[in-house]
Amino acid sequence: MAVKDYIRERFFPHLWCPGCGHGIVLNGLLRAIEKLGLSKNEIVMVTGIGCSARIAGYVDFHTLHTIHGRALAFATGVKLSRPELKVIVPMGDGDALAIGGNHFIHAARRNIDMTAIVMNNRIYGMTGGQFSPLSGCGVIATTSPYANIDNDFDVVELSKAAGATFVARTTTYHVKEISDFIRKAILHEGFSVVEILTQCPTYFGRKNKEGEAADMLRRYKEITTPIGSDAKKENPDLIERGIFLQKENPEYCSEYNAIIQQAMKG
């Protein structure tokens, strides 16, 4: 199937701002699914609230647009009742790690088979540019006009520590990595996290003088490097990209099924 067969064309053009990175994530996600050759009926996309959450409206899969931060909780219910379906949960940085922080770590801890995509634009775009737990120190936001003093989470380290069994990071500049990592995350059996740094030119870019969408993309090329590169040794401030973790651990739905089988023996 072509990419256009996976979208609800009647809702386009989408509501995201000109140059918004979320559209690039949608683009890469669709290509990952096209490459996997999945049927639309095999996929459930669950989202919470925020600009990022609107992605569920644009794809022609089974979709649930739920409540703020609770996408993973709904997704857990879906997956437990229909474990044969592929569950994909795109979330914004605030949705995933502020409002939904607890759901995030516990879904990771259980190692339930689903793909969490953190579209990290380091700001709450929909509500007017407030700082999030991924903004980091020094960031200017509507709620931190003199610079933010809150430390940020490292999504990769947090996911690894919480128990996720597939963890990757890339940016919207590196579009081929987006589809490659999402494809591998969907194939992985267990809780997969793909963090994608995505530009918000409207709020983050403007407040922090990072220029237009294309300037922000170019910046992603400059401030990131593949895992274990020589450039990282010379400049420790560079953000690493790649697949940080991929390991096999017992998956939650399989373990749950085993318990059911055991209990049925009476």
Add this chain to the structure above:
Amino acid sequence: MAKPKLKQHLIKRSWCKGCGICVEFCPKHVLELDALDKAIAARPEDCICCRLCELRCPDLAIEIETE
């Protein structure tokens, strides 16, 4: 495998929001924004069909059609 040959750039003008990402990162400077800030293929003869515009377009507005 033979190099893909361009048939045309299919650009959905009503979906394009004129962000300029395709223009900025086209390695052969094929694309431009027109007077209405919509992407157009100004120099299609230079296109090498790398599809980076298609992959990076946040509006899913570009498709490279090859022969």
